[in-house]
Amino acid sequence: MLTKVYGSAVFGVEATTITVEVNIDKGIGYHLVGLPDNAIKESNFRIAAALQNNGYKIPGKKITLNMAPADMRKEGSAYDLTLAIGILVASGQIKAENLEEVLIMGELSLDGSLQPIRGALPIAIKAQEDGFKKFFLPIQNAKEAAIVKDLEIYGLENIAQLIDHFEKGTELERFVVDTREEFKNSLQNPDFDFADVKGQESIKRCMEIAAAGGHNIILIGPPGAGKTMLAKRLPSILPPMTLREALETTKIHSVTGRMREHVGLIAQRPFRSPHHTISDVALVGGGAYPQPGEISLAHNGVLFLDELPEFKRTVLEVMRQPLEDREVTISRAKFTVTYPSSFMLVASMNPSPGGYFNDPDAPVVSSPAEMQRYLGKVSGPLLDRIDIHIEVTPVPFDKLSDERPAENSESIRKRVAKARDIQTERFKESSTHYNAQMHVKQIRKYCALEESSKDLLKTAMERLNLSARAYDRILKVARTIADLEGAANISGMHISEAIQYRSLDREGWLG
Incomplete structure (x- = not known):
């Protein structure tokens, strides 16, 4: 019998849905394919013990498990629960409907209890994007995943809870988090x-x-x-x-x-x-x-x-x-x-x-x-x-x-926030958020200098032998000093203060 269950792999800070295909046929053997790492290859021992201790077993038949896409490397022990449920359904030990709407992840202990996984939040975000309706995972990660709206999150303490849910229709408590309230708290x-x-x-x-x-x-x-x-x-x-x-x-x-x-x-x-x-x-x-x-x-x-x-x-x-x-x-x-x-x-x-x-x-x-x-x-x-x-x-x-x-x-933070608000308004039409992120065109646009300020900066550049990058840094810092004072334009006073903050460029530091 062929069964498909779904998990997820994290690459970088983004997740990718993984389809676990479980096929049970005549013969003897346990074949796990799809570029799993050693932690996944060892899962059969954890799954066997967890099922045995909860009244189930890995059938003595030819079991083939494929983790698709098969050319993508998978790592970690978070697929234990996914594989275990796939084996139980494919072998007819339990019945589960609408598995195509469900994402399952969790590491199994030998007694069937679940250990937390990594990447629960990006996995939940991807599950919601891919149209899954439910996400079953260890209870330790439930609050983190529940930040995602429009996805039902169910935290589990052990595999028996999920088996009873599928087999007997036992209701599980859904985790619900008000994201903005959680953020505020x-x-x-x-x-x-x-x-x-x-x-x-x-x-x-x-x-x-x-x-x-x-x-x-x-x-x-x-x-x-x-x-x-x-x-x-x-x-x-x-x-x-x-x-x-x-x-x-x-x-x-x-x-x-x-x-x-x-x-x-x-x-x-x-x-x-x-x-x-x-x-x-x-x-x-x-x-x-x-x-x-x-x-x-x-x-x-x-x-x-x-x-x-x-x-x-x-x-x-x-x-x-x-x-x-x-x-x-x-x-x-x-x-x-x-x-x-x-x-x-x-x-x-x-x-x-x-x-x-x-x-x-x-x-x-x-x-x-x-x-x-x-x-x-x-x-x-x-x-x-x-x-x-x-x-x-x-x-x-x-x-x-x-x-x-x-x-x-x-008190200091209030002044900082006020200056940041000025920068947010200044850069609202771009991907820049604050002065340190300004690129060359923005520096030329927002850090224009009067002639007297230019002469002051030119003298400092020549005496201190500053690089072109240091020149840009001084302008950025001067722009921030002006923002803290609520000044629209950069003055010579702002340039003078910014130049003082280049100690390592001064003579005497290099012996």
């Missing part, structure tokens, strides 16, 4: 607040500018100056995520299996801080079966690279293209996947190997050659892609002991 106050930061007013100003325009920023300062503390608080002044951004971010985390149990939406901007020993594949994504890397997990949020020169140069260089294109493409011989990676890069570094460059009281003094080697670990093209370079100095004792409350993140 997921919005929380950030854990870190700028009110905790004493002093560092100039750095807070830089952070505000970076958040308002979506600019990448690097903090340069000695150990203990507060670089990491400041970076952790940047998400607290970014505008709240939109529902569209929350869905994009949730899809990526769903694909990697990083969704917390019974969590429907990720509504907080991600903050990712990988260790400097990370590999290039772990950072940008890839592998034999490509998975999103840290830069994609930071999509719509912040990627913090602490001690930037300690990262392997190859790791940093592969990040150059995603910084420009806001997406990363992983190519293999038989397929290509693209992951979104629109993030704010926040990097930090010491000004020298010893960490105390130009400090007369420094315990360690680095030679010019050591300085050159240390700063040379970060390439010029990568630094050019970072809009703001700012020095962070240690906070003096009188400011540390100051009991007066500092400005909190909520």
Whole structure:
């Protein structure tokens, strides 16, 4: 007897429907075809034990299972439940109607209980697009999948519930989620607040500018100056995520299996801080079966690279293209996947190997050659892609002991949101969302300068020997500073402030 059941495979952050054909005939054997990986090939042992422990069995006949399309590689253990139901129906042990309207996914334990799967949200989105009416999956993933409207979601704890539903008509509880209400409830106050930061007013100003325009920023300062503390608080002044951004971010985390149990939406901007020993594949994504890397997990949020020169140069260089294109493409011989990676890069570094460059009281003094080697670990093209370079100095004792409350993140976020609203209106006819994303034509259109401002920028370019990319970065930052002030045009004052935020371009940093 031939039976067809349906599952789904995830490639990148999108899903593809998989048809599982089960044919049982005379003879003996178990043949699973359609380019399954080892986890799927081992499924027959899990299925046999799960069925045995629930009063059913794999028939002692010739069983052929084909996962179509047969030329597409499938991976993971999420097809266990799909295969098991196909075998039961094809062997006549249970009856199931309208299987063409149903999507089934889940990993089986030996006792028949179900383990969570990866990619429930993109699978549910694809199922709805392909006209499926019901989606049966582990209960841990039900809330995540129920975000999709017009698709009935049923969370299962074990295979027996699904068998009883098909065989005896037992009613299952449908998971229903109000997406907008879920999004609203997921919005929380950030854990870190700028009110905790004493002093560092100039750095807070830089952070505000970076958040308002979506600019990448690097903090340069000695150990203990507060670089990491400041970076952790940047998400607290970014505008709240939109529902569209929350869905994009949730899809990526769903694909990697990083969704917390019974969590429907990720509504907080991600903050990712990988260790400097990370590999290039772990950072940008890839592998034999490509998975999103840290830069994609930071999509719509912040990627913090602490001690930037300690990262392997190859790791940093592969990040150059995603910084420009806001997406990363992983190519293999038989397929290509693209992951979104629109993030704010926040990097930090010491000004020298010893960490105390130009400090007369420094315990360690680095030679010019050591300085050159240390700063040379970060390439010029990568630094050019970072809009703001700012020095962070240690906070003096009188400011540390100051009991007066500092400005909190909520106040700063209001100004940032106002500047972002200006940018949204400016770019409403394009795919650009904020100033850091402007391309050359938009820079020429929205960053026009008066003659006096041009002369000021020309002088700075010549003295600091800035590249053409650095020129564009200065204009973008100046545009954001003007937006924060509500100014329609960029003035010389805005240009002057933007030029100050190119510390690594100044003479003296390279020995």
